[in-house]
Amino acid sequence: xxxxxxxxxxxxxxxxxxxxxxxxxxxxxxxxxxxxxxxxxxxxxxxxxxxxxxxxxxxxxxxxxxxxxxxxxxxxxxxxxxxxxxxxxxxxxxxxxxxxxxxxxxxxxxxxxxxxxxxxxxxxxxxxxxxxxxxxxxxxxxxxxxxxxxxxxxxxxxxxxxxxxxxxxxxxxxxxxxxxxxxxxxxxxxxxxxxxxxxxxxxxxxxxxxxxxxxxxxxxxxxxxxxxxxxxxxxxxxxxxxxxxxxxxxxxxxxxxxxxxxxxxxxxxxxxxxxxxxxxxxxxxxxxxxxxxxxxxxxxxxxxxxxxxxxxxxxxxxxxxxxxx
Numbered sequence: 253x254x255x256x257x258x259x260x261x262x263x264x265x266x267x268x269x270x271x272x273x274x275x276x277x278x279x280x281x282x283x284x285x286x287x288x289x290x291x292x293x294x295x296x297x298x299x300x301x302x303x304x305x306x307x308x309x310x311x312x313x314x315x316x317x318x319x320x321x322x323x324x325x326x327x328x329x330x331x332x333x334x335x336x337x338x339x340x341x342x343x344x345x346x347x348x349x350x351x352x353x354x355x356x357x358x359x360x361x362x363x364x365x366x367x368x369x370x371x372x373x374x375x376x377x378x379x380x381x382x383x384x385x386x387x388x389x390x391x392x393x394x395x396x397x398x399x400x401x402x403x404x405x406x407x408x409x410x411x412x413x414x415x416x417x418x419x420x421x422x423x424x425x426x427x428x429x430x431x432x433x434x435x436x437x438x439x440x441x442x443x444x445x446x447x448x449x450x451x452x453x454x455x456x457x458x459x460x461x462x463x464x465x466x467x468x469x470x471x472x473x474x475x476x477x478x479x480x481x482x483x484x485x486x487x488x489x490x491x492x493x494x495x496x497x498x499x500x501x502x503x504x505x506x507x508x509x510x511x512x513x514x515x516x517x518x519x520x521x522x523x524x525x526x527x528x529x530x531x532x533x534x535x536x537x538x539x540x541x542x543x544x545x546x547x548x549x550x551x552x553x554x555x556x557x558x559x560x561x562x563x564x565x566x567x568x569x570x571x572x573x574x575x576x577x
Contacts, residue, residue, distance in 0.1 A: 275531050282538035289534075289541055296420065302533030303422035304481045306526060309504045309511075310429050311477030313525045314437065315470045316508060319450035319517030320367055320374035322474050324359070325504055327385035329497030332356045332482030334389055337492045338398040345408040353479045359385060360475020361468070368467035382501070389494050399491035412488025422484045426526075429477060434522035446470060451518025506553050507532045 282289045308325050315322045332352050339348035363381055367374045400406065414421040437443035448456040449463050457463050486492055511528025513520030536549045 275527050275534075278531055278535060278538070282534065282541070286538065286541040289538055294537065294541075296423075298533045298537045299423050299530065300420045301537075302529050303420075303426040304485055305500065305503050305507060305533070306426045306529040307422075307429055307477050307481040307484065308474075308500065309507045309525050309529050310426075310433050310522055311474035312504050313508050313511075313513055313520055313522055314433065314446060314473050315374075316513050316515060317437070317450050317517060317520040318446045318467055318470045319453060320467060320470065321378060321515075322363065322471065323375065323378040323501050323505075324363060324381035324385055325474065325478050326497040326499060326501040327382045327389065328356060328359055328475065328478045329482055329485065329500055330492075330495055331359070331385050331389045331392075331497075332479050333486045333492040333496050334393050334398055334494055336482055337400060337486045337490070338393070340400050340406070340408060341402075345406060349483060352482065353476070356475050356479040356482070357472060360471045360473075360478075363475070364468035364471030367471065368464040371464075386495070386498075393494045395494060397491065397493050403490040408487050409490060410487065412484045412486070422488070425480060425484060429480065430522050430526050433473070437522060442466075442469075447518055449517075502553065503532065 279290070288294050308329065312322050312325060332355075335355065336348045336352040339351055342348075343351070359381070363374075363378060366372045366377045400408065403409070411421055411425070416424055437446065445456070445461050445466050448459070448461060449466055453463060485496065507529035508520075508525050509515065509528070510531055511521070511524040511526070513525060532553070535552060539548055539552065540546070
């Protein structure tokens with residue numbers, strides 16, 4: 253039997269590193285049923301496929317740590333991908349990339365202004381933006397899919413299909429963004445201000461933190477990450493459907509919640525979000541290798557979100573079940 257001290261130590265360890273333990277358990281469990289699961293080619297394929305969700309999740313994690321939500325990232329991804337692919341043949345790849353990043357940041361600025369300066373509810377604002385941006389995509393594209401004409405004659409494909417020193421470029425972009433944002437959030441005054449705003453916004457304001465500008469900046473970071481993901485996605489398939497980002501907001505939130513970032517704000521970690529996104533990717537991959545149909549992934553994603561939120565609240569209450577009076 254474990255002593256109270258050992259039990260407390262075990263609970264503290266699971267609270268701090270439970271996501272990593274869960275990741276290792278998932279990897280071990282799927283490897284027992286599929287020989288292909290832990291093969292180098294399969295692992296690299298999963299990481300590469302998860303990179304788009306991961307890139308977006310890095311930015312949304314910052315928003316959530318600041319005490320807000322961003323549900324518009326799926327539609328924003330559709331808009332940015334359609335835009336960069338459509339403009340490629342019209343103004344060239346460099347011009348298309350610059351215009352796409354500029355307009356995507358403008359959408360992020362709208363979110364940031366409404367939430368940060370107008371002090372509107374982030375759930376309502378970004379849910380409305382999800383619908384509005386998808387409408388913009390349909391108006392811009394005329395409801396048609398877009399494609400790059402001479403796909404074999406452009407260097408644009410390097411972002412989604414290229415390799416650098418044997419590592420897929422999308423994975424490199426994902427890793428670089430995650431490292432930079434993790435360093436910023438952990439070791440800079442800006443990061444500490446975001447945590448403070450998410451943890452106790454009233455106290456943060458009274459301590460002299462300019463909450464409106466900080467919240468505004470988190471939505472710019474989220475939009476920038478969406479633009480990076482759109483660049484990868486568009487160059488991977490060299491075309492885009494007008495609803496290509498549909499459902500990404502759910503997958504992004506699932507990865508973030510699974511990584512332990514609190515939806516209440518003030519707590520979270522970029523590297524744990526990375527682990528959460530990878531867990532989601534490997535679970536989906538494992539289900540496919542075991543022969544389960546694609547729609548099973550959505551059911552499992554739902555279960556993961558509910559379980560992760562429950563455990564997060566249980567950790568804050570220090571008990572698994574709510575006591576009723």
